[in-house]
Amino acid sequence: MVQPIQFAGEDRSNATRETLSTKEPLALRTFTPSQAVFAKSAGIFHFTPEGRKLYDYSSGVLVANLGHNPRRWMQTFCRQMGWKPEHIAGGETEGYFEAVTLTAYNAMTELEATAVDRLLKNLQASKGGGRCEQVMWAASGSEAVQKALWACLHRDESRDIILATRYGFHGKKGLAGAVTGSETDHDRDPRVKFISFPMQECDDLSKMNDEFDPSKYRAELDALQQEYGNRINCLITEPYLGGGGSYHPPAEYLQMLQEWCRENDVILILDEVQANFGRTGKMYAFDAYGVEPDIVCLGKGLGNGVPVSAAVGRSDLMGSLTYGEGSDTWSANPLAGAAVIATLDEFENSDVLENTTRLNEIFVERLMRQKETGIISKVRGEGMVFGIECADFGGHDSKQIAIKVVEKCYLGRDGVGIHLLGALAGNVLRISPPMTMTLEEAYASLDLLESLLVELADSL
Ligand SMILES: Cc1ncc(COP(=O)(O)O)c(C=O)c1O
Known part of the structure; x- marks a missing residue:
C-alpha cells in the first residue's frame, strides 16, 4: 500500500489523510502532492483544520467560479429549495417540514x-x-x-x-x-x-x-x-x-x-x-x-x-x-x-465577467514575469484560466519541479499558502482562482506566489 502523504505539524490533517487513504481506494483521488484537507472555505480561501489559510488557485477545478459559500448565492439557492431558517433552528428535531423534494426520478418540479x-x-x-x-x-x-x-x-x-x-x-x-x-x-x-x-x-x-x-x-x-x-x-x-x-x-x-x-x-x-x-x-x-x-x-x-x-x-x-x-x-x-x-x-x-477581464490583465502580466525565476518556461491561458508550464531546473526535470512548486505553495509562509492541484500533463500547473477575487487579493496572492517561486529556485 502507498504510504499516505503527511506533513509535520498537521496532526488533524494527517489523521484525515490516513483514514481516507486506507479506507478509500487510491484511485478515488487524482495525485496532488499536498493532499490538502479543508476544514472550511469562504470566498477565495480554504482553511486547513490547523487554521492555515490557503488562496484557492483552483476553484475546485473550475467549479467555484463565484468563490466558496457566497452569501447571496446561498440565499437564492435556499429560497429556491424552500428552506427557511426556522426549518433547522428552534430546537425542533421531530417530524418533517414542507420544502422542495430532494428526489427527481420520473417526476417534475x-x-x-x-x-x-x-x-x-x-x-x-x-x-x-x-x-x-x-x-x-x-x-x-x-x-x-x-x-x-x-x-x-x-x-x-x-x-x-x-x-x-x-x-x-x-x-x-x-x-x-x-x-x-x-x-x-x-x-x-x-x-x-x-x-x-x-x-x-x-x-x-x-x-x-x-x-x-x-x-x-x-x-x-x-x-x-x-x-x-x-x-x-x-x-x-x-x-x-x-x-x-x-x-x-x-x-x-x-x-x-x-x-x-x-x-x-x-x-x-x-x-x-x-x-x-x-x-x-x-x-x-x-x-x-x-x-x-x-x-x-x-x-x-x-x-x-x-x-x-x-x-x-x-x-x-x-x-x-x-x-x-x-x-x-x-x-x-x-x-x-x-x-x-x-x-x-x-x-x-453582478460584475463578475468584468472583474474577470480586470483580473486577466493582472494575472497575464504577473504570470509571464514568473519566467524570470527560471522555474516557469511557458504561460498560456485566457480570461481566468491559465496553465504555467514548469521548466527543467537545478538538475530536476519539469515534472519534479511541478511537484515541488505545489508543495512549496501549500506550505506557504506565516500561516498562508496557495492551493494548487497536481500538474496537468505532468508539468503544467493550473491557475484558476474564483473570478470574484478582488484586485487586492489578486496582487497579494501573486506576490506570495512570486516570493515562493524565487525562494524555491534559490534552494535548488
Ligand atoms: C472539458 C471537460 N469535459 C469533461 C470533463 C469531465 O467532467 P467530470 O469530471 O465532471 O465527469 C472535464 C473534467 O475535467 C473537462 O475538463
Missing part, C-alpha cells in the same frame, strides 16, 4: 422548469447560442458528454464515426473516455478517429498574435472525409485543451472546424464543461471563439459546487432519444436546478 427556461434564455442571449434548444441534464461532465454523443449516434445509426481532437479531456466514463486522449491509448473505441489540435502554435502567450494557417488541419479532416464519407457523424472538441495542458487555440481553428462540419453535415459538439460560466472572460467559450455549436456540454461552474451538468443543443438531435434513454437517478435533481438558478442570478446581475 416547477423548479426544474424555471431552471431550464433560465438556462436556455441565458445561452440564447449569448452570441453562438442559437442552436441551444433543449437541455439534457446530467450529474457530471462526462455524463453530459456521453449523453451528447448518444443523441448524435441515435440520430442516424448508419453514421458511426466520431471525430475528436487529440489530447482532449472529456472525462473517464464510457464514451466520454473513448473520445479522451489519443489513438495510442490502449483499448480504443474503433469508432473514434482523432484529429490534430494546434498545440505548438499556442504553447505560450507570446505567440497569441502570430498568424495562423488552418489549412493543414482542414486537410486532415478532408482526408477522413475521403476515407469514411457519410459514416462521419459528429466532431467533439474542447474550446481549449484543458486537462491536456491548457492550450488555447487561435479562434480560426475552431471556426474552421465549424465550417467543415457544416459543409459535411457533421454535428459539432463543443465541450465547455470546464470553460463555461465565464472562465474565458465570456459567459460561454463559443462566444469567445466565434462559433455556434450544435450541442454544447456544460458542467463544473454551472452549479458553483452543486453537482450538475448538461448537454444543450438542437432539439432534433436531443429528440432522437426516446423515453428513458437519457434518464438516471440524479439528472435534473432539484438541488441542481436551484444551484443553476442561483449561479445564473449572480452572472446576470
Whole structure:
C-alpha cells in the first residue's frame, strides 16, 4: 500500500489523510502532492483544520467560479429549495417540514422548469447560442458528454464515426473516455478517429498574435472525409485543451472546424464543461471563439459546487432519444436546478465577467514575469484560466519541479499558502482562482506566489 502523504505539524490533517487513504481506494483521488484537507472555505480561501489559510488557485477545478459559500448565492439557492431558517433552528428535531423534494426520478418540479427556461434564455442571449434548444441534464461532465454523443449516434445509426481532437479531456466514463486522449491509448473505441489540435502554435502567450494557417488541419479532416464519407457523424472538441495542458487555440481553428462540419453535415459538439460560466472572460467559450455549436456540454461552474451538468443543443438531435434513454437517478435533481438558478442570478446581475477581464490583465502580466525565476518556461491561458508550464531546473526535470512548486505553495509562509492541484500533463500547473477575487487579493496572492517561486529556485 502507498504510504499516505503527511506533513509535520498537521496532526488533524494527517489523521484525515490516513483514514481516507486506507479506507478509500487510491484511485478515488487524482495525485496532488499536498493532499490538502479543508476544514472550511469562504470566498477565495480554504482553511486547513490547523487554521492555515490557503488562496484557492483552483476553484475546485473550475467549479467555484463565484468563490466558496457566497452569501447571496446561498440565499437564492435556499429560497429556491424552500428552506427557511426556522426549518433547522428552534430546537425542533421531530417530524418533517414542507420544502422542495430532494428526489427527481420520473417526476417534475416547477423548479426544474424555471431552471431550464433560465438556462436556455441565458445561452440564447449569448452570441453562438442559437442552436441551444433543449437541455439534457446530467450529474457530471462526462455524463453530459456521453449523453451528447448518444443523441448524435441515435440520430442516424448508419453514421458511426466520431471525430475528436487529440489530447482532449472529456472525462473517464464510457464514451466520454473513448473520445479522451489519443489513438495510442490502449483499448480504443474503433469508432473514434482523432484529429490534430494546434498545440505548438499556442504553447505560450507570446505567440497569441502570430498568424495562423488552418489549412493543414482542414486537410486532415478532408482526408477522413475521403476515407469514411457519410459514416462521419459528429466532431467533439474542447474550446481549449484543458486537462491536456491548457492550450488555447487561435479562434480560426475552431471556426474552421465549424465550417467543415457544416459543409459535411457533421454535428459539432463543443465541450465547455470546464470553460463555461465565464472562465474565458465570456459567459460561454463559443462566444469567445466565434462559433455556434450544435450541442454544447456544460458542467463544473454551472452549479458553483452543486453537482450538475448538461448537454444543450438542437432539439432534433436531443429528440432522437426516446423515453428513458437519457434518464438516471440524479439528472435534473432539484438541488441542481436551484444551484443553476442561483449561479445564473449572480452572472446576470453582478460584475463578475468584468472583474474577470480586470483580473486577466493582472494575472497575464504577473504570470509571464514568473519566467524570470527560471522555474516557469511557458504561460498560456485566457480570461481566468491559465496553465504555467514548469521548466527543467537545478538538475530536476519539469515534472519534479511541478511537484515541488505545489508543495512549496501549500506550505506557504506565516500561516498562508496557495492551493494548487497536481500538474496537468505532468508539468503544467493550473491557475484558476474564483473570478470574484478582488484586485487586492489578486496582487497579494501573486506576490506570495512570486516570493515562493524565487525562494524555491534559490534552494535548488
Ligand atoms: C472539458 C471537460 N469535459 C469533461 C470533463 C469531465 O467532467 P467530470 O469530471 O465532471 O465527469 C472535464 C473534467 O475535467 C473537462 O475538463
